Amino acid sequence: MSGLTIAQKLIKAHLVAGDITVPGSDVALHIDQTLTQDATGTMAYLALENMGIDQVKTERSVAYIDHNTLQCGFENADDHRFIQSVAAKYGIVYSRPGNGICHQTHLERFGKPGKTLLGSDSHTPTGGALGMLAMGAGGMDVAVAMAGGAYHIRMPKMMKVNVTGTLRPFVTAKDMALELLRRISVKGGVGYIIEWAGEGVERLDVPQRATIANMGTETGATTTVFASDEKTKQFLRAQGRAEDWTELSSDADAKYDLVIDMDLNDLHPMIACPHSPDKVVRVSEIQGLKADQVCIGSCTNSSLRDLEQVAAILRGKTIADTVSLSISPGSRQVLSQLSRSGALNDLIHAGARILECACGPCIGMGFSPNSGGVSVRTFNRNFLGRSGTKDGQVYLCSPETAAATALFGCVTDPETLPKTDPIPAVEQFAVDDTGFIMPRPAEEAAKLTTVHGVNIKPLPVGRAPEEEIDAIATLKVGDDITTDHIMPAGAKILPYRSNVPKLSEYCFGVIDESFPERAKANGQTIIIGGSNYGQGSSREHAALVPLYLGVRAIVVKSFARIHSANLINAGILPLTFVNAADYDRIDQGDSLRLSGVREGLSCGSITLTDLTKGIDIPLKCELDDYQRALLQCGGLMKYMEANNN
Ligand code: MIC
Ligand code: SF4
Numbered sequence: 001m002s003g004l005t006i007a008q009k010l011i012k013a014h015l016v017a018g019d020i021t022v023p024g025s026d027v028a029l030h031i032d033q034t035l036t037q038d039a040t041g042t043m044a045y046l047a048l049e050n051m052g053i054d055q056v057k058t059e060r061s062v063a064y065i066d067h068n069t070l071q072c073g074f075e076n077a078d079d080h081r082f083i084q085s086v087a088a089k090y091g092i093v094y095s096r097p098g099n100g101i102c103h104q105t106h107l108e109r110f111g112k113p114g115k116t117l118l119g120s121d122s123h124t125p126t127g128g129a130l131g132m133l134a135m136g137a138g139g140m141d142v143a144v145a146m147a148g149g150a151y152h153i154r155m156p157k158m159m160k161v162n163v164t165g166t167l168r169p170f171v172t173a174k175d176m177a178l179e180l181l182r183r184i185s186v187k188g189g190v191g192y193i194i195e196w197a198g199e200g201v202e203r204l205d206v207p208q209r210a211t212i213a214n215m216g217t218e219t220g221a222t223t224t225v226f227a228s229d230e231k232t233k234q235f236l237r238a239q240g241r242a243e244d245w246t247e248l249s250s251d252a253d254a255k256y257d258l259v260i261d262m263d264l265n266d267l268h269p270m271i272a273c274p275h276s277p278d279k280v281v282r283v284s285e286i287q288g289l290k291a292d293q294v295c296i297g298s299c300t301n302s303s304l305r306d307l308e309q310v311a312a313i314l315r316g317k318t319i320a321d322t323v324s325l326s327i328s329p330g331s332r333q334v335l336s337q338l339s340r341s342g343a344l345n346d347l348i349h350a351g352a353r354i355l356e357c358a359c360g361p362c363i364g365m366g367f368s369p370n371s372g373g374v375s376v377r378t379f380n381r382n383f384l385g386r387s388g389t390k391d392g393q394v395y396l397c398s399p400e401t402a403a404a405t406a407l408f409g410c411v412t413d414p415e416t417l418p419k420t421d422p423i424p425a426v427e428q429f430a431v432d433d434t435g436f437i438m439p440r441p442a443e444e445a446a447k448l449t450t451v452h453g454v455n456i457k458p459l460p461v462g463r464a465p466e467e468e469i470d471a472i473a474t475l476k477v478g479d480d481i482t483t484d485h486i487m488p489a490g491a492k493i494l495p496y497r498s499n500v501p502k503l504s505e506y507c508f509g510v511i512d513e514s515f516p517e518r519a520k521a522n523g524q525t526i527i528i529g530g531s532n533y534g535q536g537s538s539r540e541h542a543a544l545v546p547l548y549l550g551v552r553a554i555v556v557k558s559f560a561r562i563h564s565a566n567l568i569n570a571g572i573l574p575l576t577f578v579n580a581a582d583y584d585r586i587d588q589g590d591s592l593r594l595s596g597v598r599e600g601l602s603c604g605s606i607t608l609t610d611l612t613k614g615i616d617i618p619l620k621c622e623l624d625d626y627q628r629a630l631l632q633c634g635g636l637m638k639y640m641e642a643n644n645n
Contacts, residue, residue, distance in 0.1 A: 003251025010133035026624030028150035039067035040120035042498035044139030057148030064102035075495035078453025099435030100331025113228035129209035131228030138540035163200030165264035170414035173208035174398035177215035178270035182280035189219030206235035207303035292373035301378035302330030311343035314350035320409025364388035364490035462571015462635030471524035479530035529556035534563025571635030
């Protein structure tokens with residue numbers, strides 16, 4: 001083999017089983033660090049409690065509370081107490097509500113070059129900005145990693161984005177991420193790890209790299225990585241963690257399966273239009289579009305550098321009368337530093353509404369736009385209904401474009417603004433770790449019990465597949481269905497993330513409100529879908545809730561990576577058409593039969609008979625040995641039961 005890429009080096013150093021020279025083959029990886037957030041964490045910790053360990057086996061595991069922070073009833077607060085009690089018992093750091101968004105906060109305080117990080121959140125790749133192999137997964141897979149088990153992925157292909165030139169003022173890392181999405185789409189990264197390299201990247205500091213690594217998720221990539229270099233060292237030193245730095249770079253003769261060139265001298269401010277992060281155009285193309293709302297923050301753009309830049313643009317000015325502007329700092333560290341520098345005052349005086357250091361509007365946790373409203377956000381996703389307003393029109397852009405838009409009340413290209421001084425890299429961050437509750441000694445922890453609130457209901461458990469499964473095609477959907485379609489989020493629904501029966505009432509609600517009732521009435525269901533089914537969030541609720549509603553198989557043109565792993569963990573069969581055109585031959589409501597199922601799990605092919613139409617359709621079931629074993633048992637929980645006894 002020739003020289004290695006950064007990702008190949010990280011995989012090789014953590015390889016438990018598999019061959020890194022065979023793209024697409026199963027590789028099992030040792031995981032050094034994990035993170036969870038509260039919207040997926042309850043599931044992960046319910047699974048962990050079933051695993052029979054005393055303390056987590058990782059070097060560092062952190063439980064963040066950042067998603068479900070509106071406490072309109074007891075539910076979210078109960079879940080926070082449950083997670084805090086699990087953290088105390090199992091040796092996990094607990095990051096209190098208000099301490100910050102998991103990815104921003106983890107980057108600041110725990111991320112380390114050369115380590116693996118598995119997070120129950122799809123934007124975990126943000127850690128790639130520090131030279132980590134950071135991947136998103138379902139909560140059950142994260143629980144397995146906490147218990148010392150390996151994490152399985154298909155060995156990805158290597159993509160390199162080779163960057164030359166220099167960013168002009170007010171053109172940013174976010175525009176680089178959006179430009180890549182414009183070029184390769186929300187499917188373009190599937191099966192790849194993306195490495196950003198070249199002289200144009202060497203000049204970017206860690207927060208800028210973090211924005212790019214974060215949005216690599218939107219391309220469908222397994223993760224994104226950057227070298228660990230002088231900029232990484234500088235960031236860790238400023239965090240008081242100089243000793244955590246190690247150098248990491250690709251070999252000069254490393255081979256890439258795909259190389260994309262990007263010249264920053266040609267780049268302009270970019271914006272993604274509703275309802276997909278790859279519907280990207282130049283900001284100047286939609287300049288003047290009236291905006292009702294501007295939201296600045298999220299794990300993509302809530303660093304100190306981003307918010308100092310926004311403050312510099314807004315300093316001494318007032319936002320347009322017709323706009324409501326929210327700013328959610330990424331962490332308490334960011335907020336505290338903004339307050340020390342005086343930038344917070346600039347933001348307040350400009351008319352911004354300062355929200356909590358949390359995900360907030362990004363996940364529809366408050367601040368939903370007015371009906372039909374245009375919301376211009378620095379976030380990473382603009383899927384239909386995600387803002388909490390079904391007909392909301394959400395656009396994604398840089399903090400610079402968002403600030404300019406807030407000033408003028410309409411989409412505004414920041415390149416038309418008077419220039420401000422460049423924001424220098426921070427020499428020393430205001431480090432204050434009081435928002436974390438650190439693990440206590442193991443012997444003390446062993447005496448503790450966990451606190452299950454009344455909102456926490458048991459996980460639904462799958463069942464071993466029969467040789468023949470009869471089911472109704474209760475739902476047929478198109479391409480690029482996101483987990484936000486399957487299991488919507490938002491302030492009203494998120495409190496039920498640990499209550500699957502209640503959550504099930506909202507399954508597929510944004511596209512078909514009657515689905516849950518129909519599914520229950522039909523008993524057993526097969527969902528038919530197009531390509532890239534299950535893109536977006538890592539939420540395993542998008543598998544567990546359909547399981548609860550009687551879904552036995554999903555038959556599609558292709559799956560997104562994390563979602564297909566979640567389906568397998570839940571015991572739902574992820575099947576693909578041998579001939580994509582067969583998608584058109586099945587209609588919603590048809591009676592279907594899967595035959596040769598158990599045998600098909602081994603040989604990879606299963607036949608679907610459309611009993612209504614009287615036709616046979618060949619399907620593929622592409623699994624590695626581990627996935628096959630999981631499905632044969634009826635999912636991860638059943639597999640663990642079988643293997644622990
Ligand atoms: C998201 O951005 O969609 C989330 C909310 O952070 C999810 C996790 C979840 O659904 O809880 C993600 O990206 O994985
Ligand atoms: Fe939170 Fe939004 Fe980031 Fe998801 S994408 S972790 S909801 S800020």
